[in-house]
Every structure is written in structure tokens, then in C-alpha cells.
Amino acid sequence: MNHTTQSKQAPYWNPYLAGLLLGATLLASFLVLGAGLGASGGIARVGAFVEACAAPAHVANSEYFGGWGSKPLTYYLVLMLAGTFLGGLFSALLANRINVTLERGASCSRGRRAVMALAGGVVAGFASRLAQGCTSGQALSGGALLLTGSLVFMICVFAGGYAAAWFVRRQWHD
């Protein structure tokens, strides 16, 4: 092992301090944008853009995506998603944490984990459209605004997660 190039990864932050920074970011988002953080909205708009490239007339006339107009990417949540990637990249570079890998338990096959990640994405993507937000847009942002529906969503996310966890536990087994 070449120790000069493979230097050690920096440790994660104290979770409460990371939480404080995240909370301050959310507060800034409220005060500047007037809206909280969000991620699934940006992803969905990328989805709308991709689908519109394949079938523009169909998307323009569809009831849900059609409402986003002909330029679904010109939207603050798309920029926020791009920022999230860049901020994550900056932090990962700083911590020397970039490592191209498919994260899984040692006894889980790559294929199984890949299918799980993809299927989980489909379900979460669908669910976030249904609930009009995800962990960031509804649970975190709506929770900080003390909105009933957002807190109900957060409780249901954990309920659904814990109920499903046992069935999908083996992907993390070493």
C-alpha cells in the first residue's frame, strides 16, 4: 500500500454539529427563498425532462408533468439538487472520502444490492410525488414549520422503514 497517496479519510463530524449546520442551512432557506430544502422535486423534474425528450407531446399533455411547462428544469429545486451534489463533492474531497464503490454487506451480491438500490429509488421516487416531498422537503422542512401533514409523513416514513427493514436486512450482512 502506498501510504503517501492513500492517506486516511477524515472522520465524520459530530452529528449534532452537522445537524446544527443543516438546521442553519434550512433556516437560511426559509428566510431567503421562503421555502425549505428539497431534493425529490429536483429529481422528478429531471425525470420530466428526460421523459419530455422522449415524448414531448405526451408530457406536455400529461396532467402532472404537463403542469410544469416546457422547461421543467428552470426551477429552484433543480438548482438546489445540483448544489447538493456539489456541496457533497466538496466535503467528500476535503475529507478524502471519494471512493467509487457499490456499498453493500460483504455477503450480499453486487447484483442484489444494485436491484435493491434501483427498486428502492423507484418506490421512493413514486412515494415522494404522492406525498409532495421527501425526507428533506416534507419531513425536515415541513417538520420545522410544524405542519401536521409533514409530521404525519415523517412518522409514516419511519413506520414504513422499520416494517420493511427486516425483509431487506441481508443486503447489509457481512
Place this chain on the structure above:
Amino acid sequence: MIETYFGSDALDSGKALLAALVIGFLFGFSLERAGFSSSRKLAGIFYFTDMTVLKVMFTALITAMIGLSYCMALGWIRPESLFLMDTIYGAQIVGGLLFGLGFAMGGWCPGTAAAGLAAGKMDALLFLGGAAGGSILFNELFAVIKPVYTCGASGVVHIYDSIGISKPLFALLFTLAAVGCFWGAEYIELRRGKGGGLWNSPFLKAFSLALIVAAVGLLVIPAEAVSPTLPCASSLPADESAMLQRLQEGEDHIEPEDLADRLLAGDSSLALIDIRTPGEFAAFHIRTAVNVAMADLPAYMASHAANKTAVLYSNGMTHPAQARDALDRMGYSNVYLLTDGLDGFMQRCLKPVSLRGEPVPEPLKLKIQSWRSFFLETAKPDSEPPPQSGPAPAGNIRLPGLVETAWLADNLGRNGIHVIDTRSQPEYNSGHIPGSFCLNPESVRGNSGGLPSMLLPADMLARVFALMGMNANDTVILVYGDKVQDATLIAMALERIGHSHYAVLNGGFSKWTAEKRAVDTILPSKPASSLVAKAGSDTFTVDADTVLRHQKNKTAAILDVRPADFFSGVKSDEARAGHIPGAINRPYTEDVVKADTGVTLKPAADLQAAYAKLFPSKDAPIIVHCRTGHQASQTFFVLKHLLGYTNILYYDAGWTEWAAHPELPVAK
């Protein structure tokens, strides 16, 4: 007071997009710092092996909650400036359960996956791709899933209202619960031998204390300061329940089709209010709408729409709904929302039949056609945005000149169209062209150097027009009642300040009403502009000395437009009777005709024929005058702007001055 991009309806502006990018950057940075670029770490929450998700998420939530509560309590930000998501129980319960399933399966949620991808995690890429695919799936299945999507929709509901305690008390309980969770999470990790290094640590004790003290502070400071811009009448619970009752019954909505029909019919009981940004309003708005900022709504309601059916709209429905509720609490029960906002109006009323997915019944087709022609006719083709400002809408008309009522109807409400009604104030007050400003012709005249009824100096005139919000690029439309010269006298004022973008409404207000076009009684409001006169514009006004010189040298024709009896000296209401020697008489009344729909100028061809006999050359100088300059303004307009005479001079002081100076020659 902080105004957010959402609050000013500018969330799609370039600055807001840049701000979102920066905030996203901090978001992604925080997530990665916390270790959320690892799906294994994230999934740990579901197996009690790693409680970081709980610690970070609750810390962030409590921090933002307390911070925002202070900002609101101190009156730094109004709730109206925040995007508050609706509570939709069915969608959020089913969506939450499904989302939890996806989270546990994928090991990611959308935001963390973006950070995970940045750290090189290929499972994050798959998750993101899947989430985009899941969104597309949702779009495809929308018709099927729609009942769930809207199931239990309850509007904006706060948890403290749902359980019936005060907001600061709930915030404190929530904070205590979070602190309890932090200690529990540390204990779980301690027992499992994974992490848990902070159990009972000085850090955790101090951190817990800080959060609790901050939350207690919310109980101590006074309750939410009422926004200074929306002074709230004390709202009784009975009012609230009556309002909620109306909300439930949908009585606070007006459907786009109803609105379109009523506007088309010229219903003057409606006050349509666009609460979007002036930029958006300028780009497009529903015809007859006025642009009022949310903060100005109470004042506008009081002054303009107290006795009308006020209809609020924005692009969507959140802002109008919040504004409507605020106005309702202030006692305005006459405020309605446009169902589905401007977007809905475009979709339901103005979307061409050819683009509609569903079959359109024949009667609706006809309606859509008439709506489109009423609301869109003059808009440019879809590919071209409507003009933002300036005289562009003038397009096919010649300025200065005449415009037809149909043209004005099509262009009314567009940015850059400034309509001036020259009728008397009582007439104006009892009904006028929507958005038109009242200006008495006498307000452009005054005593100058002892001469009564002289057109005011250019700088004063510019101020008069600036105060009514007229801009240098505006196309001014002058509306008369039964005297064309009222409009043309204002036109002389415009000439003097060098504003040539104007036209007289052919047929005036009588023709407008005879054609049953829209009329209302709203006083329009526009901020005063910084209009200034263009120096040296007035090259046409001449004084007595100049007239006398031309008269002696016969270098200009003199056209006296007073009635024939005054010209001949049979009648007189001045110091001396008669006229300037050598002057030609063509009474201004010869140029107008009284039609069924009111007074209009005669057809240009008739005028052309008549004047060609008097003045064959269109380039020879002609001095027009009457007694005070009022009637002569009409002839000036006819000769110069309708018939194309190039050298028309205006002896403003007219017979009033001439007759009063015994040294000046008079003929009878």
C-alpha cells in the same frame, strides 16, 4: 422585515435560482459531513446500529424550528412569505409508508443520494435513476393515483392547532422529545458498542441545555407579532368558524369559466386582482385585471373593491388563499379565489381545442373561441413573449392619430397603454374604461403672463402626467365625451412635452358604451413616474407678435375656427368683435359629425376634400386659433395628424388676447 423570493413571487428569478444553488451546496456539505454519503450508515437507523440519522435530522429540525419561531415572533418574517405545504392526510400517510419502504430498500433518500453520488457511491446513482423513473411512473399513473393524491386534503394545518396547544408550548415539548431521543440514541449505541461516545458527555449535556433554554425562550417572548402590513382586526372565533364553513362549502372560489364569462360580458361588479410581480403582470395578465402587491391588498380593498366581488389570482392558489384568509379576518367577505389560479385559467379557458386531450363538446368549443379572442386576440404568437414595455402594442396604428374602440378593447390592460378620460369627474366616476385616468382638460391650462387659459409650461405639464403614472414610453389614448376638443387639448399638452405616442379614441366614450364594452368604476393606481418634458418640443406655439408679422407679410395663412357669428362679429364675448384681417373661417364644428353613437370627427376623406379647397399646399404655414385655444386644438390635430399638413402653428392666446389689444388690427 424580510421578504423572501417566495413572498415576492420571484422563486423562478435568476437570483433565487442562484440562492437555491448556494443553499443546496450547504445542504450537500452538511449531509456529507454528517456521514450521509454512506447508505450503510443511513440504513443503520432501521437496525439500531447507527443512530446518526435521528441525531442529525432532529437537531436540524429543532434548530430551524426554534430559529424560525424567533424570526416570526420578532416580526422579522411574515407567515405569508413562507411556502407552507398543504396537509393531505391520505397522500402523506400512504406516501410516507411507501417512502419508508423505498428508503429501507435503497438505503438512500433523495438528498443523501445526491451527496452519496458525489462520494462515488454507485448505489446512490442507481437510487437517483430509480427515483427519476418512479416520478415518471407517478406521472403515467396519475389518473389512477389521483384519488389518493388528494385524499384528506385539509389545506395548511399546523400540528399545534391539530392537537390544540399553543405553538411555543408545542415547540418546547418537541424540543424535549428530541433531546430525549438524543440521549436514547446515544444509549442504544453505547449498549451495542457502536458509537455512543457522547452518552452522558459534557457536550451532550451542554447541547441539551442550550436547546431547551432556546425553546423556553419562545414561551417567554410575546406571542407572534402581528404583521405591520396586514393590520388584523381582532378576529373572533365565530368569524373563523364562519370562514372555515365558507371554505368547506367552496364559497370562496370562482371557477375560471365563470370568471371568463363574466369578464366577457363586461361585468363591472368584479374587481379582478393580479397579485403576481409587476414583471409577470406585464408579461401577461387576464384582461381587466389590476396588479396589486399582497402587502397593498388591504388598502386596495378599502379604496377600490369594498363593494365589489374581488377575485384574487396568482399563478397557483397558495398566495391568493393566504391573502384571502387574511382579508377575510379583516372583515372583507367579498374576496374570492380563482380556482387553480392563472395556470388553471390558461388550461381550462384558453388552451386551444386542438391541444386538449379530452373531447370538447360543441358549445364549449364556441366558448373557448370567444374566450380566446377576448383574452388573447391581440397577444403575439405563442413563440413570442408579449412586449414588456414601450409603445410596441401600437403596432398597426399611426401615432399620433385616431384609434378605434376595437383596437383599444384589444389592447386595454397591456403594459404601456395609458388611457386618459377627459370627461368631467362625475361622469368619469360613474363609469369609465377600466384602468383609465381622469384628467380635466382645464388642468393643462392656466394664467400665464396675464393671459388666461394658456397651455401650461412644459415642465408643469410633464409633472401633471408624471403624477398620474404616465411613462415616457406609454401609448396614451385620449377619450372624450361629447367634445373632441377636450381630447385634442390634452393632445396639445402632450405635443408640448414632446410625447408623440398618443391617439384619440375615435367616437370617444359614447361609442365605447354604445358597443357595450367593459366599463368600471375602479380608480386605477399607478406610482408617479419620473416623466420629463423633451426640451424644445414646442415649435408650433406662436404669440401675437408672430401672428401680426405673418399677417402683415402674408407669410402664413390664418385659420380662425370659431363659430361663424363670432368670426363675422355678429356675436362677441370679448373686448372687440371680429377677426384678424385676412383670416379664413372654418368653424371647428364643421369637422365633426353627430352620429347615433355620439360625436366623431368626419371621415378623413371628407376632411381632406374640404381643406384641400382652403389650403391646397400641405407645406405652407397655417396659424390656427380660436378664442382660448381649446377649439383650435381640434383643428390643429385634424390638419397635422389626420391630413398630414406639415407646418401648422397654434396661436394659443387667440382672440382673447388679440381683441384686448387695441393696437392690433381687426376686421369685421
